[in-house]
Amino acid sequence: MTAKPAALGASDKLTFLLSLVPFLMDHDRVSVTAVADHFGVSPERVRDAVNLIAMSGVPGETRQYLHGDLFDIQWDEFEANDNIVLTHLVAIDDSPRFSAREAAALIAGLQYLSALPENGDRDAIATLMAKLTRSSTGAPSQLAVSRTDADVTISVIQAAVRAGTQVEFDYLNSRGTAEHRCVDPLRIESVDNAWYLRGWCHLREAMRTFRLDRMSDLRSTDVPADSHDDGAPLPDTLFEGSADDLTVTIELPEAALGLLADYGPVPVAPGAAGQHSRAQLRVSHFHGLKRLVAGLAGVVTVVDPGPARQTVADWAAAGAARYDNDPAGGARIDDDRADGTSA
């Protein structure tokens, strides 16, 4: 089901070889490092590819791969000065088309980006999609992404990132506490349809990640943001653990582990086939946990510690209690028609 890593590697390498030839053709003399920069690969990879290209060609009339049937380069220039000068071409002289799937991946990515305020020029995006469609071998696969409504907060934060100024807003954390925050905004990130701001929080004096939909009264300020460009890249994971995190053991079907991938569950006791398995999560407090578990009813159960179980039980009980005197509360779930998206 998943692609063999070896085959994937060869596909990437072949694509690079086929792309490198037309690029070199357009550049009479180019350094290995310039090529590496342009393609975003290591200089070693460029050298390996050039070596391979220079020894490759077609069988030719004699079927012997004679010298004239092969690509050629100025070897002295390559070996002594790390420059590439292509002197003989074989068979290909143009960039390859995109595959249907490659074009589809870029088109779907563009559809997603069109939600961003900067990319609001829908005509430009449509033109670009049409170009990709014409540049692909087959009709791009039908992969589509719906437009999400761009939140104005994105524009405000983006402007502040550019201007290098602080933003301030009220933020309600998952414990339910509202605090006023002043933040040096560094980056807006998204995962599917959830949007986040990453930045330096002056209240906590630390890097923090904020959900955009938990912000209220966002304002940009004239206060210059401090420089945080100390060369340390932002970690890829949105949330980082801290030393005083609590460890919670949960029980869930093996297949459901993916639902919690963002929380980095560590399996501790894999269940037998069809059985539930146990995993450990690290959480900063139980209040985020209770929301998570209540939103995954029937899938995830907290095993211990006891206070974590209790917090979850109390949360759900308080929610259920609101319907106690409601006559509608006892009805059965039987209205199939309302289940819109399933067939």
Added chain:
Amino acid sequence: MSPTPEQPHPVTVEERLFSLVLALIATQIGLTKTDILSTVQGYRQRFRVGADNASLERQFERDKDDIRELGIPLETIESPDDPGSNHHLRYRIPKGLYDLPADIAFSPDEIMLLKLAAAVWREGSLSAESRRALTKLNSLGIDSSDPVIGYAPSLRAREPSFEPLGKAMDRGQVVAFLYLKPGESAPRRRVVAPLAVVLHEGRWHLYGADQDAGATRTFLLSRIVGPVVTVPGVLIQRADDGQGDRALAELDALWRAQVALITVEPGSDAAVRLSKRGEPGGAAESVELHYTDVNILADELAGYGPEVYVLSPATLIDAVLDRLRRVRDSHQPLTNPDEEAAR
């Protein structure tokens, strides 16, 4: 001087594939399988005259598939003297279909946007497809304009069914899978001709022609349990281009038609987040939320515990209450009565 390819050296996969592509582009009339196996670099070293070359032939079949997956138009031509015979089939890559159309050009701004679109896919098969598309794009030698700073939007497709469905769609295959519909106790086997895979409201859906129902249906990828298998022998016409848009339009219509009325606890997480997404209802603190799937909305609302009270529809009230009760009941104290006393 280049080293001559006659000297024995192990031929890497990418060298064999590269040589095959060059040979098939260079030929006008096409090469037979025997031509290829006996003359092309990487095959000829292993070819044995007058002997059984079955494993080499299988290698060629796999290489052909890999090359086509990259969007390279590898054609098969039947011999006019001997139609239907596999033995005299000829293979070639028509250069006109291989080359990117001559009138296609991308501006530095468009390159910048395409790089951002490719970066949207951080994981999975589409990230590899995007990476190869960018390599091909880089072969044009156009420098990107300065990237928009401060953005890292990303999309995920963590459902294991995503990749096999995409492949089946590209190949015009019919698939079968087990689908667990909420409210049903056991999953049911569905046989579907996939037409589009779309992301709507942050969730991946399959739009396809249900072979048993004889009509199009929409499925949530997260409810496909177990593997997606292709149904052998059944091939369908590849779907026309509008399928993705059609699927999204249907989901949008469903989203608009279904509306829930809830009240939110003032100042709570639910009030901050859900009020942003919905429209104010008639009464104070009430919010109207559109939705496509009642069970998914119920999962989300149950996570808010007592912060949300559902007024309508009745199916949603039942679904939320059922979830809250299940979470409450499954988190009762385990065995230790002290924990109960400590409340």
